[in-house]
Amino acid sequence: MLPFTLDLLPLVLLGAVLGLDVVSFPQAMISRPIVAATLAGAFAGSPAAGLVVGVALECLALETLPFGASRYPEWGSASVVGGLIGTRGADGAMLPDPGAWVIGVMAAIATAWVGGWSMVQHRKLIARWARPRLEQLAAGSMRTVVSLQVYGLTADLLRGGGLTLLGLAVAWPISTWAIAAWRLGALETRGVLILGAAAVAASAVWKVLHGYSVTRRLFVAGLAVGTLLVGFRG
Numbered sequence: 001m002l003p004f005t006l007d008l009l010p011l012v013l014l015g016a017v018l019g020l021d022v023v024s025f026p027q028a029m030i031s032r033p034i035v036a037a038t039l040a041g042a043f044a045g046s047p048a049a050g051l052v053v054g055v056a057l058e059c060l061a062l063e064t065l066p067f068g069a070s071r072y073p074e075w076g077s078a079s080v081v082g083g084l085i086g087t088r089g090a091d092g093a094m095l096p097d098p099g100a101w102v103i104g105v106m107a108a109i110a111t112a113w114v115g116g117w118s119m120v121q122h123r124k125l126i127a128r129w130a131r132p133r134l135e136q137l138a139a140g141s142m143r144t145v146v147s148l149q150v151y152g153l154t155a156d157l158l159r160g161g162g163l164t165l166l167g168l169a170v171a172w173p174i175s176t177w178a179i180a181a182w183r184l185g186a187l188e189t190r191g192v193l194i195l196g197a198a199a200v201a202a203s204a205v206w207k208v209l210h211g212y213s214v215t216r217r218l219f220v221a222g223l224a225v226g227t228l229l230v231g232f233r234g
Contacts, residue, residue: 017030031075045092060201
């Protein structure tokens with residue numbers, strides 16, 4: 001069972017704020033998985049493991065193009081769930097346990113999918129609130145505009161917190177069983193997960209860049225320089 005203690009409250013609040021950042025406010029990119037999962041790992045005492053989980057999730061999230069009113073995964077709150085699950089058994093600067101890493105990523109994907117649905121419901125809720133006030137909005141009523149904004153922001157904050165709590169409540173007991181039963185070696189586990197995430201990221205990058213020759217060259221040059229820097233540091 002998930003330990004429902006006061007220690008859980010900061011994580012739920014973190015998920016609420018990061019869920020709010022995705023669309024509503026302030027859109028400061030703190031809801032990106034590499035940031036969100038690292039923050040969750042830091043709350044759990046293992047920022048390094050959270051960062052590793054966040055890198056895998058960020059590769060998957062690159063495929064998401066959040067345009068307009070389309071439905072897309074909500075990675076902010078989901079990355080808090082994935083970051084916390086993925087750091088189970090890790091401490092300080094440790095890498096995540098292989099089983100915890102995989103389960104954390106899977107929990108984040110599932111939570112992000114549910115989060116995408118919840119964002120659509122949030123938009124419908126705002127539309128229901130706005131419909132009886134169309135005349136005031138058309139007249140430019142500042143009070144009506146501000147009240148709708150406050151209602152919308154508050155509802156989105158509660159949505160993110162509730163989604164985080166739900167994700168943790170479902171994923172925590174599953175991860176307890178799965179991590180204990182994990183038998184695949186660390187090298188094989190990390191290799192499969194990294195290859196899968198890299199394939200999704202490469203596909204997403206190609207989709208954006210393939211039509212622009214100059215951008216492709218700049219990307220390849222940046223990739224080469226980054227690879228050399230990693231090689232020299234290693």
